[in-house]
Amino acid sequence: MASTDNSSKQSSRHAPWWAVLIITALIALALFGDKGVLRALxxxxxxxGLEAEVKALEAANAQLRREIEALRSDRRTIENLARKELGMVKDDELVYQFRNRPKTSGTDSGPTREEPSDQ
Structure with a gap:
């Protein structure tokens, strides 16, 4: 009789393997399933990220609306844009264009002059 009591105490102390398997499966499903915790995070x-992107796009959209309104109502804005983008000038204005010097390697000590060769 002592052996029967001993075996029942032993089985009550250890959970059956199928219960452990079911609990493990439920935890895995809760973490990794389609509606799991990791998917929710x-x-x-x-x-x-999408909310931040929407906020940035709304700000850019508002800026573009202000530019559109300025182009519709402010002649100075149109003039500045024509000067900047199209290079337009008024009839009585002079345009000075400066060429950029190409960068040379080494030290630049100013313009150089070639000496005539004696031939």
Missing amino acids: QANRQKA
């Missing part, structure tokens, strides 16, 4: 990060 990823969705929250993606949502935050």
Whole structure:
């Protein structure tokens, strides 16, 4: 009789293997499933990124609306844009164009002069 009591105490102390398997499967499903915790965390990060992108696009959109309104109503804005983008000038203005010097290697001591050769 002592052996029967001993075996029942032993089985009650250790959970059956199938219960451990079911609990492990449920935990794995809760973490890695389609509606799991990890997927929810990823969705929250993606949502935050998209909200930041929407906010930036709304700010850019507002800036473009201000530019459109200025182009519709302000002649000075149109004139400045024509000067900058199209290179337009008024009839009584002079335009000075400066060429950029090409960069040379070494020290630049100013213009050089070639000596005539004696031939």
